[in-house]
Amino acid sequence: MGVTxxxxxxxxxxxxxxNSGSLISVLDACLVNGYGSQPAAGWTKAYSxxxxxxxxxxxxxxxxxxxxxxxxxxTSQEARMRGYEVMTALGTGTNAFPTASQSTFGVICRKSTATGTTARTWYLIADATCFYLxxxxxxxxxxxxxxxxxxxxxxxxKASDTYGTMIIGRNVENANYVWQETFGALMFSQGIMGTNxxxxxxxxxxWTGVGGAIGFNKCSSYFAHGxxxxxxxxxxxxxxxxxYPNGPDGGLELAPVYIVHGGFLRGYLKGIWCPCHNQPLSEGDTVTGTGNMSGKTFLALNHYSTVTIAGNSMAGTGQGQVLIETSNTWS
Known part of the structure; x- marks a missing residue:
């Protein structure tokens, strides 16, 4: 299945x-069943x-x-999420990530600032291997x-990295503060090269298969971090x-988002790009790539975080932007 x-x-x-269950409805529709003219992403629903x-x-x-x-x-405003290598029944499996000792509830997906039926705007980008909500x-x-x-x-x-599966969410339940938002955070220097x-x-x-779930950091181009x-x-x-735009080519310059842990570069996120500019586009804007990005399309989404990593507080206001590759060109 391609990217949708x-x-x-x-x-x-x-x-x-x-309300309870609304996230299940969205994941069922996008990952498993499809809806309207949209095909399913190619996942299966193992237990319910x-x-x-x-x-x-x-x-x-x-x-x-x-x-x-x-x-x-x-609270019905949030859902608990956890990955497993193997599952044998609803909520039951082996080799969880995060482990129970790392987090008693897994990670959190926040759906709404309030209970009730107020519909929230959402975007889900997926293929058969990965999704972002x-x-x-x-x-x-x-x-x-x-x-x-x-x-x-x-x-x-690493070729054939059978352990290269990640999960990212919130680390605190039932709170509307932006500092729980971690997806947009980048870390550099000693923070990514150490154990933080x-x-x-x-x-x-x-990547060796030794041990269980591990934490990681993300980083990108120096132009994105200064x-x-x-x-x-x-x-x-x-x-x-x-x-923005970049002077020589009038372009929107993007960089991959890398995964780092234990002092090594493990890989990079599928379909996620970091602008090398300060919030260059408006929320929901779409752009088409040129040059070595020819054939790719992107969706701009704002982000906010004030997360603290290893005692180091977020610099600046915490407002930023990510570009999501929406074409069937993840590579």
Whole structure:
């Protein structure tokens, strides 16, 4: 299956709101069943219960599982999420990531700032191996900045990396503060080369297969980070060094988002690009690539984070932007 962009504004798209089960409806529709003119992403639903489900990755993936508890485990505004290598029943499996000792509840996917049926704008980008869910929960409205949850395989520098599956979410339950948002955070210098990791960022295992789930950091081009050597920044923020558009080519310059842990570069996220400019586009803008990006299309989404990594606080306002590759060109 190829890459598909699903939106809450699509005909026949399910509604995502602050009630229990609405996330299950969205994941069922996008990953498993399809809706309207949108095909399914190629995942299967292995187990299900009341407002709960376990989803298995599709063809070409590591074949791991995502456990979703959307039955108001603490509040109906959020769901608990955890990855597993193997599952044998609803919410039951082996080799979890994160492990119970790393997090008693897994990671959090926030759906809405309030309970009830108020529909939230959402975007889900997926193939059979990986998906990203961005939700305008109502927590951040000036400017609009979606919350993000991510699960699936990444492009690994190790050939046949059967442990290269990640999960990213929130590390705190039932809170509307933006500092729980971690997806947009980048870390550089000693932070990525040591043992420090970004909250609610987990990989199934080390590339050697030794041990269980491990934490990781993300980094990108120096042009996206500037002089903030130890302070985390949000990708596409005020610390990006290049003016937009870039003078020589009038272009939008993008860089991959790399995965780093234990002092090594493990790989990079599929379909996620970091602008080397300060929020160059408006929320929801789409652009088409040229040159070595020819054939690719992108969706711009704002992001907000004030996460602290290893005692280092987020530099600046925490406002930034990511570019999501929406064409069937992830590579």
């Amino acid at each position: 962009l699903y939106r809450s504004t699509d005909a026949s798209a399910p509604s995502l709101n602050g 219960g009341t407002n709960q489900a376990d989803y298995k990755q599709g063809t070409g993936s590591n074949g791991y599982y995502l456990d979703v508890n959307d039955n108001a485990p603490t 961005f939700v305008e929960t109502g927590d951040n409205t000036s400017p609009i900045a979606p919350m993000c949850f991510a699960f699936g395989d990444f492009f690994s520098l 990791t970004t909250p609610a960022h987990y990989i199934d295992r080390h 002089s903030q050597n130890n302070n985390p920044v949000v990708m596409g923020s005020q610390y990006s060094l290049l003016p």
